[in-house]
Amino acid sequence: MSLRIAALGLLAKQPGSGYDLLKLFEKSLANVWPATQSQLYGELNKLAESGLIEVSAVGPRGRKEYRITDTGREELQRWVLHPEDDPPQRSSALLRVFLLGEVPPQQARRHMIALAEHSDAEVERLQALNDSLDWDDDASSFFARAALEYGLRVNAMQADWARWVIAELDRRRPAESSGSDMPELAREKT
8 A cells, every 4th residue: 555655645746657657766765665667657557547647648669657646646645644544554574573582682682783773774875865965945945854863763763772772682681692793893882
């Protein structure tokens, strides 16, 4: 469902070809909802078949440019305004953490170190993206920036939380978990 809405949302901003949308996805929405070329092109066909978008121009070599229809805009607005329709949120990452008690403590600790490092790397990547963009003062830019800020904050919180889990593991099992497998970065921040 979200790829469908993401494609509608991009086309609501401006018409574009599948290639144009793929490039926009890579620059923006891939941070929220990644999609491959085949997934996006398949979704464009489904959207056109259901009347939510239409071909607005055909260029050289049959390149189709799409635009959102009034029905598509209504569907996009309905989805945005009704989050209660979303399926329950699932997190495979939190399920893994919940089940870490089933592996040896050192493996659990290494998993949490990797999670902290991954989150730190995501903060760096998203900050570099934020710094590379020239934000306009329109509503679309504001909300795109708000989504990016969410990613920065969630990843910073996740890194901090993972380091807390590591510290708690160390406190609970000091003899088992003290070791040289903890990278300097994680050791400094705990």
